[in-house]
Amino acid sequence: MTGLRPPDDAASRSEAATERLLDSALATPRWNELDRARVRRAVEMEWRTALAAAPRPAAIRPRWHAAAASAAALLLIIGLAVSEHSSNHRGAVLGQVARTLDGGMSLHAWGHWSRTLYAGEPIRVADRLSANGPALITLAAGGTLRVASGATIKISALSQVTLEQGLIYVDCPPEPTSCGALSVATRIGVVEHLGTQFEIMSDDQWVRVRVREGRVRWTAHSGPLLVGAGTELLATSGGRIAQQPVPTYGRLWLWTAALAPDYPIEGRRLTDFLNWISRELGRPIEFADNRARQSAGQTILHGSIQGEDPLDALAHVLATTSLRYELADGIIRVHSNP
């Protein structure tokens, strides 16, 4: 008969010491969230590019009960959709989710039902969406809608987004057809873009509109009001309105730059890239000398800046040219290298 052996103290001490040693020597500092998100963006872009280039593998055949459940769910969705009130543009595509960070967007429908929307999925008229993390929506008519974490929006029509709460940013580049007649409705009033970039924040009691470029028309009970670039408008539910200057660049707008759409530089002129950067950073471009201006007009870019935010992209692209830049007094000053 074998009795219980007492624990071998020396062996267990050695085991514990080994574990302590491995714990302390193998620990590494955690990645910060910004770096993690930046790498993710680049890797996800690569994944999407690879998907677009490769033929899709044959779909995995679903089991019969999964197929039946999917069919039943589809019938339920169709039935509910038909029973909802209809409109001429219901279901029409306003744009698509281009990128989400930290939790993405939820699509709500029929009371408590919701599902996560992923990059590449369409946004349709009548969709109600809430952002669990920042999200970029590219608009089918041109331009982008950037949604801050915590915002809830409803796509009321192809030409109107209702901001129920939170913060969004609308970028309608000045080309004639861009964004069409997009407006943002809030509980207090409506903002119509007039070829512009603007940010709008809404609450039950007040709305704040910051115009970065161009002009917007604010319409409420008190009538229409034009608000120009560099102006912040505050409107309360009681009908009071105040305006004050606001910078068009700097930290107030960093969240929008982090959601900038990708800009394909391959084969584009440096001037076009600088104009894009200028809009994303809210800083005009100024050439310090004629040589710099000519060089920017003649330089054709190659490569990619996918996954880089605008300021990083500016630094990396100019480093490959004969030009350099400085950020000063709200402008980007471009010099030719001595």
Place this chain on the structure above:
Amino acid sequence: MHAADLKLVQGMRAGQQRAFDEFYRTYADRLAAFAARRSSLDAANLQDIVQNTLIKAIRNLHGFRGEAALFTWLAHICSNELADARRLAARRPAQSLDGNPGLLHEVEQLQSGSNQEPFAALAARGQQQAVMKALQALPSHYALALEAKYGDGLSVEDIATTLGITPIAAQSLLARAREAFRAQWGDAMSAPTLAEPAS
């Protein structure tokens, strides 16, 4: 056969966002830690290594057959990236501190003692390097299992899933890996090291 890993890769190849999300969530941090333990690169270069590793993996997803665990496959790509980075660094002339703000900051911190006692910091780094050296002398599945448990904080169940074995087998593998490490560590400690100079 690593069925769960293969399914994840098939999902990514089929364009499933959920599969990509899981892939990035599961492996990006682990690869960053894997690379950090094997190099003295700064944070920016480590990011490049992880990014390049994941991008190369994505370009070659069709080549993953599930015969090895997905992390083993990624770790192999990452090791090649690190080797490339080392070769590149060896070809570059030595830089002055002025051109390397990160290193300059590190040296200033060591000089001022504002972060840690400089000698303690150097000793800790020396010990880390010695542990990694001992790990690298082990069979690779032992090293990966120990890193997963003690570096990445994975549970035995997670390690079992990663390696495609049962939790009992994972527990047993870890015990053998620790035993092998102890033997290797004893050998390493009997030789002179930077952390403990021979008298």
